[in-house]
Amino acid sequence: MENRPLEYDYTIAKMFMFTTIVLGIVGMLIGVILAFQLAFPGVNLILGEGLAEYTNFSRLRPLHTDAVIFGFTLSGVFATWYYVGQRVLKVSMAESKLLMVLGKAHFWLYLVVVASVVVSLLAGVTTSKEYAEFEWPIDIAVVVVWVIFGMSIFGLIGIRREKSLYISVWYYIATFLGIAMLYLFNNMEIPTMFATSAAGESGIGSWYHSVSMYSGTNDALVQWWYGHNAVAFGFTVPIVAMIYYFLPKESGQAIYSYKLSLLSFWGLMFVYLWAGGHHLLYSTVPDWMQTMGSIFSIILILPSWGSAINMLLTMKGEWQQVAASPLIKFMILASTFYMFSTLEGPIQAIKSVNAIAHFTDWIVGHVHDGVLGWVGFMIMASLYHMAPRVFKREIYSKSLMATQFWIQTLGVVLYFTSMWIAGITQGMMWRAHDEFGNLAYSFIDTVTVLHPYYAIRGVGGLLYLVGFLMFAYNIYKTMSAREVENHELQNASPMGA
Amino acid sequence: MNKLYLGGIIFTALMLILTYLSVGGSKGGLNDDIVNMLAITGAVALVIITVFVVIKYVRQMQIDSATGELVDENWDGIGEYKNSVPTGWAVMFLLTMVWGMWYWTIGYPVNAYSQIGEYNEDVTVHNAKFEAQYKDITGDRLVEMGESLFLAECKVCHGINADGIDGKAANLNKRIDAASVKHVLEKGSNNKLMGMETPMPDRSGLFNANTGALITDAEIDTVSAYVANGMSGEGADIFAGACSMCHGADGKGMEFVAPNIAAYTPALVSTVLTHGKKGSIGVMPKFERLNDKQKEAVGAYITNISK
Amino acid sequence: MFHWLEKHPFFFAVGVFLVISFAGLIEILPSFAQASRPVIGTAPYSTLELAGRHVYIKNSCNACHSQLVRPFKSETDRYGHYSLSGEYAYDRPFLWGSKRTGPDLMRVGNYRTTDWHENHMKDPASVVPGSIMPAYRWMFTKKADIDTAFAEQLTVANYFSVPYNQPVPMKDGSTAVVKLGNSVAEANTIALEEAKVIAADMKDQDVKDAVARGEIPEIVALIAYLNSLK
Ligand code: HEM
Ligand code: HEM
Numbered sequence A: 001m002e003n004r005p006l007e008y009d010y011t012i013a014k015m016f017m018f019t020t021i022v023l024g025i026v027g028m029l030i031g032v033i034l035a036f037q038l039a040f041p042g043v044n045l046i047l048g049e050g051l052a053e054y055t056n057f058s059r060l061r062p063l064h065t066d067a068v069i070f071g072f073t074l075s076g077v078f079a080t081w082y083y084v085g086q087r088v089l090k091v092s093m094a095e096s097k098l099l100m101v102l103g104k105a106h107f108w109l110y111l112v113v114v115a116s117v118v119v120s121l122l123a124g125v126t127t128s129k130e131y132a133e134f135e136w137p138i139d140i141a142v143v144v145v146w147v148i149f150g151m152s153i154f155g156l157i158g159i160r161r162e163k164s165l166y167i168s169v170w171y172y173i174a175t176f177l178g179i180a181m182l183y184l185f186n187n188m189e190i191p192t193m194f195a196t197s198a199a200g201e202s203g204i205g206s207w208y209h210s211v212s213m214y215s216g217t218n219d220a221l222v223q224w225w226y227g228h229n230a231v232a233f234g235f236t237v238p239i240v241a242m243i244y245y246f247l248p249k250e251s252g253q254a255i256y257s258y259k260l261s262l263l264s265f266w267g268l269m270f271v272y273l274w275a276g277g278h279h280l281l282y283s284t285v286p287d288w289m290q291t292m293g294s295i296f297s298i299i300l301i302l303p304s305w306g307s308a309i310n311m312l313l314t315m316k317g318e319w320q321q322v323a324a325s326p327l328i329k330f331m332i333l334a335s336t337f338y339m340f341s342t343l344e345g346p347i348q349a350i351k352s353v354n355a356i357a358h359f360t361d362w363i364v365g366h367v368h369d370g371v372l373g374w375v376g377f378m379i380m381a382s383l384y385h386m387a388p389r390v391f392k393r394e395i396y397s398k399s400l401m402a403t404q405f406w407i408q409t410l411g412v413v414l415y416f417t418s419m420w421i422a423g424i425t426q427g428m429m430w431r432a433h434d435e436f437g438n439l440a441y442s443f444i445d446t447v448t449v450l451h452p453y454y455a456i457r458g459v460g461g462l463l464y465l466v467g468f469l470m471f472a473y474n475i476y477k478t479m480s481a482r483e484v485e486n487h488e489l490q491n492a493s494p495m496g497a
Numbered sequence B: 001m002n003k004l005y006l007g008g009i010i011f012t013a014l015m016l017i018l019t020y021l022s023v024g025g026s027k028g029g030l031n032d033d034i035v036n037m038l039a040i041t042g043a044v045a046l047v048i049i050t051v052f053v054v055i056k057y058v059r060q061m062q063i064d065s066a067t068g069e070l071v072d073e074n075w076d077g078i079g080e081y082k083n084s085v086p087t088g089w090a091v092m093f094l095l096t097m098v099w100g101m102w103y104w105t106i107g108y109p110v111n112a113y114s115q116i117g118e119y120n121e122d123v124t125v126h127n128a129k130f131e132a133q134y135k136d137i138t139g140d141r142l143v144e145m146g147e148s149l150f151l152a153e154c155k156v157c158h159g160i161n162a163d164g165i166d167g168k169a170a171n172l173n174k175r176i177d178a179a180s181v182k183h184v185l186e187k188g189s190n191n192k193l194m195g196m197e198t199p200m201p202d203r204s205g206l207f208n209a210n211t212g213a214l215i216t217d218a219e220i221d222t223v224s225a226y227v228a229n230g231m232s233g234e235g236a237d238i239f240a241g242a243c244s245m246c247h248g249a250d251g252k253g254m255e256f257v258a259p260n261i262a263a264y265t266p267a268l269v270s271t272v273l274t275h276g277k278k279g280s281i282g283v284m285p286k287f288e289r290l291n292d293k294q295k296e297a298v299g300a301y302i303t304n305i306s307k
Numbered sequence C: 001m002f003h004w005l006e007k008h009p010f011f012f013a014v015g016v017f018l019v020i021s022f023a024g025l026i027e028i029l030p031s032f033a034q035a036s037r038p039v040i041g042t043a044p045y046s047t048l049e050l051a052g053r054h055v056y057i058k059n060s061c062n063a064c065h066s067q068l069v070r071p072f073k074s075e076t077d078r079y080g081h082y083s084l085s086g087e088y089a090y091d092r093p094f095l096w097g098s099k100r101t102g103p104d105l106m107r108v109g110n111y112r113t114t115d116w117h118e119n120h121m122k123d124p125a126s127v128v129p130g131s132i133m134p135a136y137r138w139m140f141t142k143k144a145d146i147d148t149a150f151a152e153q154l155t156v157a158n159y160f161s162v163p164y165n166q167p168v169p170m171k172d173g174s175t176a177v178v179k180l181g182n183s184v185a186e187a188n189t190i191a192l193e194e195a196k197v198i199a200a201d202m203k204d205q206d207v208k209d210a211v212a213r214g215e216i217p218e219i220v221a222l223i224a225y226l227n228s229l230k
């Protein structure tokens, strides 16, 4: 057995690759629509006056964030887990019937949740908490999906042949634990239908409505402890898991330093959780908690940069690979954007900088250099690496991939530079006083100046979406081509240098 | 010099120029505001640091080569070197941790910072600076100040030209329109326009001395047009008979009795801003957050444009 | 030690969990001890206001509007007094928002009015040229969900002792009592009384007619809520 090459089972990985792409398209398309709605409000009526309730900016915005986070990103995380997990633990899913059943249950239940989220958000059923909009029935389903995911992870780990856990697995485990803890606490809510008996009536109002267990400032505190760390355990930790596997694997290089991985990992785990206070600067939460948020944000630069530097150093002496392979370019640029946004975040977490940045488009810029440049690039790179191996076919077109790389890079740059300028401009205009000491601008003045930047952002986002469609097409053509690979490729991708 | 560094320098220079242009170009400007300056500095530092650190590593990709001792394990073909952590990174990590602990245990408590304390100081300084500056201004400067305030605070309802945006709020270019007068005559008015409760009676309390009877529908229409026309045209007799005892023969009002309905005065506007106003068009909110000088200034501005 | 952990997944997971739960224990828990107490002048939401708050949430107004006045001169000039923790005591969930595509609404009840909101929600750009806020015309015909608002009132009254039907101190030294119905029918009656006051200041004939018939369009509830933000 040990001498025969393992046949990994990629059934579940393929399923999640599919949702990664579909939900990526949906989420980003909505993002582009949102961007143009802010530049040209007429787009709110894109499907006519009659459907305006469902197509206006405010109804669509949570759909965008949830589609890209819980749809695109999480699917990417699941897809890569079901690929990477087997390989670095040296065990095939096919070896356990139970794991296959769990995997499939994971996927189908996840789809059910996605469908109910789409329907409920379109209908306006939301609790308003950012990235935790779902009402309690969906919360329960989410928890079930998550428990299955956990059983999948630990089940596979339980039957592993490779005794020691690879770095990526550390990060997947942390993703599982982190989200589990955060999600539970932030979603403590009382369904109102259980509380109506006092009036001698049962089931008053809508059955799915609930009210938060926390109020006001406390609610804010829990929400941003969650919100900040949802970024940590959704947009950072699992993506780091990906780069730690796919970059060395694709390039054939060994990880630059185990010690650096170690310190970065435990450092990140410890420091990240404290930084949530930076979303509440100058709010009514106590000063000391805000200060804590700022301090830990600054310290957080180092464990974040640790992983990025480790990746860049892994490519030491390998410039020819970077130059030749668009796939490696994606990953190198991803770690660059990761460094960029993890320096930008701490700078915005400094209290006086946040005085300008908070509530403005500079934050939206920060968000998207992270999610487009880092999360998006890494997920696409991972799928590009997986596709030839799970479908046993060469990537359809390398030149298409290279073109896509440049189009999307331009898109990201347009996105974040325009939002930067927009945010800083708006932040300064809000603060400006005229020569008499009165406010210099009415609010609407600070909105109309942003028009050109909103338009540029829309174009940038559109370019990114076009690139993503090229990616989808490339993968589609790859999987539907005639089978050519009969054996597993060991190192470089078919199109590698 | 390596062309990467050159590229880096050109890129950051470009960013700097862009930032300068957009900030210098925006009317917000730096404004001697420490917060503005910090934000810009942060943004610029962010670009410079990231670009040059990444260039440093890209250089290593170009010229260095990977070496080191591998760990025993190997995962799916991936090895790990036992290299030690980069010194610069380790030092920075230590420094930030030490700084964090210092700041938390000493820096922050000793500083005894409070955001509300900071706010109170800011307000005191700000008020002292500007009150001294505009305490005594009058005439055109006052109108200018009023215009600036109007554009920041009032144009959302009254429109940029103060024309009331198609009847959505009062048109402030003229004292009052016929529909509003008519509404007051029919329903009365109780908006503390004299600074206190001095209701104007509705039609059941409006006698026309010329006819010795309650004011009639036709008379209401005529006198409304007369008032709205700036006290001219038909209806002078009705006004004299029914209104002048309170509003004065010329409509300019009488202290403690009735407001000026021929023209705006800064005092009238101030009163509206203090108490708000409800009429045929809708409700005008009160503006408690404006101080007396500011109210006087918008009053001067409105008086000026409605002449 | 780390090498050992990496070979023992269970303890590895326990280790990670301890490390990540630490911050929550120290940062979050203490603040719950001193749960925010309402400041004087803060009253619970009436049935209609709460229904309006649900309309606000349903349409994610918080995606563009904050409800948090930070202690800066420029913000207190624009919006009024900076926010106090106790003012949010009855806010479940909180609605501070994280983006000001539009202005803060924490105290919008002080400087905007029923008729203005009516015009504005119907067609923002017609009142504020250049506005990028969407128009919310369907709110003029859809009915507000009073029953759910009532269910929520009952819930918070039962579980969090929110003082309905009890005197709450106001800023001017007086007290106010926010009424909570004894039944769905009574709750609807109370809400309708309030809706009539709002509708009287409105221009839209269909809305006025609806309220006269005993129905409450979403816009009426929303305006009641916006007016309550002070
Ligand atoms: C060292 C790491 C980071 C720190 C200290 C940090 C800090 C911050 C700060 C200060 C804000 C603004 C809060 C506000 O004023 O509203 C913010 C917002 C945000 N950041 Fe980061 N950031 C970091 C990394 C990242 C990364 C890598 C991503 C994504 C890939 C990310 C995604 C976001 C998102 C989505 C928001 C918006 C939250 C909201 O909805 O308001 N951040 N971050
Ligand atoms: C095609 C590319 C995209 C475009 C054009 C786009 C556009 C937008 C727009 C217009 C907003 C609302 C900003 C506002 O309220 O002012 C937004 C918010 C957001 N988007 Fe995207 N987006 C794109 C892709 C993505 C992706 C791929 C992700 C995540 C993986 C993402 C995550 C987010 C998040 C977390 C927010 C909320 C930010 C906040 O609340 O501060 N977006 N996006």
Ligand SMILES: [Ca+2]
Residues within 6 Å of the ligand: A127, A132, A133, A134, A135, A136, A139, A187, A189
């Ligand atoms: Ca929930």
Ligand SMILES: [Ca+2]
Residues within 6 Å of the ligand: A130, C097, C098, C099
């Ligand atoms: Ca946000």
Ligand SMILES: [Cu+2]
Residues within 6 Å of the ligand: A227, A228, A229, A231, A275, A276, A278, A279
């Ligand atoms: Cu954060």
